[in-house]
Amino acid sequence: MNHPLLAPEGARQLLLGNEAIVRGALEAGVNMVTCYPGTPSSEVPDNFRRIAACGRFRLEYSVNEKVALEVAAGAALAGALCLVTMKHVGVNVAADPLLTMTYTGLPGGLVLLSADDPGCHSSQNEQDNRNYARFASMPCFEPASAQEAKDMAKAAFILARESQQPVLLRTTTRVNHLRGPVLFGPLPETPAPVLPFVRDPRRFVPVPAVARIRHRALAAKLEAVREQAETSPFNSVSGGEAEVGIVASGISRAYLHDVLLAEGWQDKVRVFDFGLTWPLPEKALDRFMCSVKTVLVLEEGEGLVERDLRALAQERSIPVSIMGKGGSGECTEGPLSIFGEYSTLAVRDALAPLVDKNAALSCGVNCLELPQRPPNLCPGCAHRSVFFAVRKLFGDEAFYSSDIGCYTLGLLPPLAAADFLFCMGSSISAGSGFARAGGRPVVAFIGDSTFFHSGLTGLVNAVFNRHNLLVVILDNGTTAMTGHQPNPGVAQEVLGDTSRHLDIESVVRGCGVERVASVRGYNQKAMQQLLLEMKAEDGVRVLIVEEPCVLYARRTLKKVRTQRAYVEEQGQDALSCLESLACPAFRRVGSEISVDTELCAGCMVCMQLSTSFKARKREES
Amino acid sequence: MSARLRIYLTGVGGQGTLTATTLLSRTLLDQGLDVVSGEIHGMAQRGGVVESTILVGGWRSPSIQHGEADVILGFEALETLRGLPYLAPGGAVFSSTDFVPPPGVNMGRESLPPIRDIEEHTAQLTRKSCFLPLQELGRQAGSVQSGNTALLGAFCASGLLPVGVDALAKGIRSYLPPKIVDVNLRALELGASAIGQCI
Numbered sequence: 001m002n003h004p005l006l007a008p009e010g011a012r013q014l015l016l017g018n019e020a021i022v023r024g025a026l027e028a029g030v031n032m033v034t035c036y037p038g039t040p041s042s043e044v045p046d047n048f049r050r051i052a053a054c055g056r057f058r059l060e061y062s063v064n065e066k067v068a069l070e071v072a073a074g075a076a077l078a079g080a081l082c083l084v085t086m087k088h089v090g091v092n093v094a095a096d097p098l099l100t101m102t103y104t105g106l107p108g109g110l111v112l113l114s115a116d117d118p119g120c121h122s123s124q125n126e127q128d129n130r131n132y133a134r135f136a137s138m139p140c141f142e143p144a145s146a147q148e149a150k151d152m153a154k155a156a157f158i159l160a161r162e163s164q165q166p167v168l169l170r171t172t173t174r175v176n177h178l179r180g181p182v183l184f185g186p187l188p189e190t191p192a193p194v195l196p197f198v199r200d201p202r203r204f205v206p207v208p209a210v211a212r213i214r215h216r217a218l219a220a221k222l223e224a225v226r227e228q229a230e231t232s233p234f235n236s237v238s239g240g241e242a243e244v245g246i247v248a249s250g251i252s253r254a255y256l257h258d259v260l261l262a263e264g265w266q267d268k269v270r271v272f273d274f275g276l277t278w279p280l281p282e283k284a285l286d287r288f289m290c291s292v293k294t295v296l297v298l299e300e301g302e303g304l305v306e307r308d309l310r311a312l313a314q315e316r317s318i319p320v321s322i323m324g325k326g327g328s329g330e331c332t333e334g335p336l337s338i339f340g341e342y343s344t345l346a347v348r349d350a351l352a353p354l355v356d357k358n359a360a361l362s363c364g365v366n367c368l369e370l371p372q373r374p375p376n377l378c379p380g381c382a383h384r385s386v387f388f389a390v391r392k393l394f395g396d397e398a399f400y401s402s403d404i405g406c407y408t409l410g411l412l413p414p415l416a417a418a419d420f421l422f423c424m425g426s427s428i429s430a431g432s433g434f435a436r437a438g439g440r441p442v443v444a445f446i447g448d449s450t451f452f453h454s455g456l457t458g459l460v461n462a463v464f465n466r467h468n469l470l471v472v473i474l475d476n477g478t479t480a481m482t483g484h485q486p487n488p489g490v491a492q493e494v495l496g497d498t499s500r501h502l503d504i505e506s507v508v509r510g511c512g513v514e515r516v517a518s519v520r521g522y523n524q525k526a527m528q529q530l531l532l533e534m535k536a537e538d539g540v541r542v543l544i545v546e547e548p549c550v551l552y553a554r555r556t557l558k559k560v561r562t563q564r565a566y567v568e569e570q571g572q573d574a575l576s577c578l579e580s581l582a583c584p585a586f587r588r589v590g591s592e593i594s595v596d597t598e599l600c601a602g603c604m605v606c607m608q609l610s611t612s613f614k615a616r617k618r619e620e621s
Numbered sequence: 622m623s624a625r626l627r628i629y630l631t632g633v634g635g636q637g638t639l640t641a642t643t644l645l646s647r648t649l650l651d652q653g654l655d656v657v658s659g660e661i662h663g664m665a666q667r668g669g670v671v672e673s674t675i676l677v678g679g680w681r682s683p684s685i686q687h688g689e690a691d692v693i694l695g696f697e698a699l700e701t702l703r704g705l706p707y708l709a710p711g712g713a714v715f716s717s718t719d720f721v722p723p724p725g726v727n728m729g730r731e732s733l734p735p736i737r738d739i740e741e742h743t744a745q746l747t748r749k750s751c752f753l754p755l756q757e758l759g760r761q762a763g764s765v766q767s768g769n770t771a772l773l774g775a776f777c778a779s780g781l782l783p784v785g786v787d788a789l790a791k792g793i794r795s796y797l798p799p800k801i802v803d804v805n806l807r808a809l810e811l812g813a814s815a816i817g818q819c820i
Contacts, residue, residue: 014643014650014658121661145657145681178683179643179658181650254657254681261625261679345686370703371723371731373633375669578728584668587722588729596727 001054005047009186017175018043020146020182021113024153026056027185029192031080031108034060034068036453037482038087039122040176041115045085046483056191061486061499064424064453065090069112070097073166076106077204079195081161088116088129089423093454095132102136102166103214104204105221107195109161111153112138113169118300119341121173124404124423126340128301133168133278137218139225140168140278141234144253146180152234152275154185159228161192165221168278172300174251174341226279234275235284242270244354245292245320247285247305249274252298255347263348268355280308289313289320294354297324300342323350375409379585380561380601382521382547383407383474387417388581388609389524390443390472393531398441401431403455405447406481406549407474414582417445425454432458432467441535442469448489448504449479456511462540463512470534471542474521475504476549484552494556508542515539521547524608550601561602563615565595574612581606625678626782629685631704632696632769633721634669641696641769642673648792649677652784659683668724670700677783692781696755696769697721702739705746713749715776717768719756751775751819753812762808770805774812775819786813 004013005023015023021044025033035045048059062068065086072082086094091114098112114132117123133140139159141152153169160167202210229235246269248256253273260266272288289295289309297306306324313320325336335349336342352359377384387410390400402408402418403426411418422430431444446455451473462469479485486495488502495501508516515537519527527545534541553559565585567574574593578586583606585599595606597619606613628645632638639660646658657680660673674685687706695701695716708714718736725731736752743750753775759768770793777786786809793805 012650014647014656173661174659174683177660179646179656179660180683181656251682254683257681341684343684343686344682344689368702368705370699371725371733373668373670373723376724378668582724582728584724584727587727590729 003051005051006054007184009184011184012181014179015146015182016043017146017149017178019047020149021153022047024150025083027187028154028157029188030057030083031191032058032075033083034062034072035085036062036065036068036090037479037485038090039482040173041085041087042482065093069094072110073101073106076108076110078197079108081109081192083111085113088114088127091129091132099136100206102138103206103211103218105164106166107164110166111156111160111169112166115176116172118172129170130304137222138166138168140170142170142250142277143175144251146182150182163221163225172251222279229276229279229281230284232276235281236273239270240267242268243293245270245288245295247272247274247295248298249277250300252342255342255344256298258344259348265355286316289318294321302338376584377409378550379583379599380550380603383410385521385605386545387415389527389531398443401427401442401444403427403446403450405450407445414580424450425458428455428458428462428471431469432462435469444469444471446473448475449487452488460511468538473544475544475546478549478552480549504544513540513542515541518544518546521545522603522605562618563602564597564600564618565606565613566616567593567612568614569612573610577606577610626691627685627689628675628692629690629707630673630694631700632671634671636696637766637769638671638696639673644792644796645773646675647796648789652788655679657683694772698736698739708746712747713781714743715751715772717755718752753815758811759808762811763804767804767808770808771812774809775816778813778816
């Protein structure tokens with residue numbers, strides 16, 4: 001198979017951070033990859049998928065992160081070298097097995113990629129998963145460039161197999177989505193050997209008596225890795241004699257490098273580049289702190305290294321001043337905070353007072369008030385059709401429990417179809433509790449992939465505990481938000497031989513739901529009729545709305561609708577359709593309303609809502 | 622010309638901003654330059670702003686902050702205006718004169734600034750600016766989408782990059798799908814010749 005990621009040793013290519021991780025895993029001889037997609041991690045499994053035909057590994061899109069980790073950990077027990085990928089919040093889902101598999105260890109080796117998202121570019125929180133390295137006692141690598149993403153991924157696999165301990169590869173959005181040159185190392189002839197499993201219940205079955213012993217074994221393992229961290233090439237000191245030292249990790253290292261370069265401050269500081277960041281290389285950090293008078297810690301997220309260094313300095317009586325997050329005195333927030341991302345400007349402003357008293361600090365720029373471009377549901381997206389119908393029939397009387405997916409975008413007016421949301425799968429369970437305590441109707445919206453991820457358990461609970469809510473499953477036939485990955489709801493023709501399709505309606509009925517109906521997403525009349533009926537009923541009701549994601553229909557299913565909408569009659573009727581449906585293909589200039597035929601997807605929902613809209617054959621462009 | 626260059630690219634989802642970014646990055650790498658590039662595109666497909674960066678000559682950070690961009694490439698006029706705070710003193714601006722109206726404008730709630738205002742605002746910040754009708758140039762070349770390549774052509778012909786139009790022509794042949802190579806080569810030429818009217 002011929003693919004750039006399979007190029008021989010010595011090739012130098014511009015790779016996305018996530019592509020570089022794939023190459024690193026291949027160089028290490030990865031046997032099995034499991035994942036649940038989530039920005040910014042998704043390009044890792046998606047690139048494995050593109051090269052799956054090379055036959056070097058088995059790839060699985062699992063139904064959620066806990067399952068992904070358990071499947072991979074099982075394979076690693078059976079001796080395979082495994083990679084599991086997910087976004088930061090996915091690790092919360094997988095945390096239960098994670099915190100025990102570090103006790104048992106995994107002989108084949110397992111690397112967990114946690115793609116964090118400081119700044120919440122596409123996430124519901126900016127949690128710092130370096131905490132999991134500490135919490136679960138996992139060695140942790142933090143790359144800052146594409147080359148390092150490749151090299152550290154490979155090193156993480158080698159360490160995972162040598163130590164038999166799960167290893168964390170922790171990235172952030174900037175690293176996942178940067179592109180940089182990567183020099184390829186050798187690709188092994190064959191993947192890593194799968195080691196035979198040696199039965200040992202006193203290690204692998206953590207009943208209390210075993211778990212107590214394994215906790216000690218884990219501590220000892222971590223001490224051994226600490227020795228490696230002391231001399232790891234990913235933990236290095238540069239710069240000359242200087243009073244100011246900087247300990248930098250993750251993408252902050254890139255910001256620091258660029259600030260030193262731009263300002264010519266290289267000789268004014270000593271830098272500890274911190275790449276293998278857990279367990280803490282205490283001796284190396286001790287020596288570094290002793291060699292300077294002041295240490296500035298650069299780390300996005302929480303001040304974890306800062307606190308570790310303060311503790312280490314106190315314990316060892318090292319006379320050093322340690323600086324990091326937060327302002328001093330009356331300043332509430334300095335340039336370095338726990339909020340959002342760092343930047344060259346933030347690093348420069350934090351460093352300037354230490355190395356150049358005359359350097360002016362950057363001042364904020366006043367941005368212009370311009371029309372915004374909020375992310376929006378696509379023209380022809382069936383979610384818009386559903387939200388319109390639900391809003392029309394339930395209005396402000398009901399509360400809307402949303403979930404994670406494109407349909408979260410329904411929160412914006414005029415659709416206003418989201419009142420609360422926590423995480424994947426929360427729509428049904430949080431909606432259940434809300435309805436019980438709030439005494440008002442609740443409509444929960446959940447997508448097909450999210451339903452299989454963790455909506456299922458909430459649904460079983462809702463039936464079991466006799467909750468009262470309407471669940472609308474928005475089945476667009478794919479995992480749309482993250483780029484059309486497979487899930488159990490995807491059609492068998494698209495899945496091929498490696499996966500099996502599960503019918504959502506059968507699953508819902510199997511969970512004990514008695515009131516279930518399915519309807520097409522573009523069929524307003526049938527949908528409104530069903531919603532009206534279900535509104536009058538009690539208990540758990542499930543409406544499954546089937547309509548393929550428009551982008552997926554076009555690209556994968558190769559379905560193109562031949563009609564386009566146009567406005568035949570101007571007036572209040574057309575205007576109110578524009579204002580209540582808010583399709584991105586609508587145009588309004590003064591009182592004149594039109595449909596952009598380039599953008600119109602031909603769903604014809606507008607035509608069903610207003611007689612002012614009509615359909616005509618799409619002109620061939 | 623600075624050996625180190627920070628290029629900020631901005632546009633709207635679906636316009637091909639990231640394709641243009643990758644094409645230019647790979648071209649620069651092939652010319653032996655040190656390149657790092659970044660992109661933020663979580664919801665790009667859904668009509669959001671797409672911002673990307675190319676940093677040439679030894680930078681390691683993939684992001685660009687306000688006041689740091691030596692060059693702004695705006696594939697859409699409103700986004701050029703929104704991106705102007707990123708311009709470094711003495712930086713250059715290459716932009717489309719065309720708009721992709723945001724939802725508020727389409728719904729008749731907001732209005733777009735006239736292109737003349739954007740050009741004048743840019744002129745107050747820098748003498749080095751070049752506004753081109755990318756859709757029209759793309760149409761002349763054979764497809765509206767190739768207008769992005771015309772902007773890259775103007776940039777390469779400006780002398781602000783350490784590589785010229787020939788290098789980008791080579792990049793187009795190497796990295797774009799064969800069926801759109803000729804159209805993009807024509808767009809490249811159109812953009813390169815248009816630079817004479819600007820800087």
